[in-house]
Amino acid sequence: MTGLKIDEVAKQSGLTKRTIRYYEQIGLLSSPPRSEGGFRLYSEEHVNFLKKITNAKEVMGFSLAELQEFIKLNDTLELQRHDYRQVKGTELQREKLEKVLDTVEEQLKLLEQKKKNILKVEGDLVSLRDRAKAALIRFEEEK
């Protein structure tokens, strides 16, 4: 009978209840257990997961579909780790792992680019700010 109800999760994650259910519906968020009466009961992990993916979504500009792709990569790796004995050494698994690695490194490159772009925008903003400041100072001087 333990676990957070959806309203609490909404508050902690900053998402709406609608959005949380929607994420579950599209398979982005794993279905939490239900109470006797059918209420969703979330764990802290669910909350952390939501925080993490909303952050990634904003930072990377990911669509929900892209987000899913990424979570799948993560899961592939977890699966690889846990089912190690059973699946070890299959060529299939190796290919999957290599795909994960490629994708992640691609994303890391994109992040680098993103950092550069942020610097550009920051430069523009700073110059805008300075011009605004200068103009204001001229006002003062004229009084």
Added chain:
Amino acid sequence: MTGLKIDEVAKQSGLTKRTIRYYEQIGLLSSPPRSEGGFRLYSEEHVNFLKKITNAKEVMGFSLAELQEFIKLNDTLELQRHDYRQVKGTELQREKLEKVLDTVEEQLKLLEQKKKNILKVEGDLVSLRDRAKAALIRFEEEK
């Protein structure tokens, strides 16, 4: 008869022709001159502008409406600079300037936050990459 045609601008900016016309339609991109026959003839400046705003859009997560707001701020400042004699000293202009300044500084703060968030995501990605690498190495060792 000089100037870039829309297809060229699309290539250089990475946007589609539809999008470029749309941006003009909503007043985000200034209407370029037309050729005799009615073709849009763009300058390099148009291309740069498009690059700049798409960058800002991605980096800041701006909607097109927000983007417009921002361009208006910029224009206000340019206008302030050029029509200096005419409008100088009016209280209205000062208020506008202060609003510009406030908004810009707010955006700069957001950018700082955004940088921190990037670092978080980057950390996640790096750990994902390292786990993938480690798993691959285990494959090699088992051969």
Added chain:
DNA sequence: TTATAAGTTAACATTTACGTCAACGTAACT
């Protein structure tokens, strides 16, 4: 000069990521 490629407007379609509302069940409080 005539096909073909690229431009134009206008209108309708589509996708994403939710918001909103209805009708109903469950928990909590008094």
Added chain:
DNA sequence: AGTTACGTTGACGTAAATGTTAACTTATAA
């Protein structure tokens, strides 16, 4: 035991930002 608050599903609505198609015009080039 009754009221109020919160939960559930399902269906329909919507805003932003394009995609797509049609019908037509203008450049390009063989």
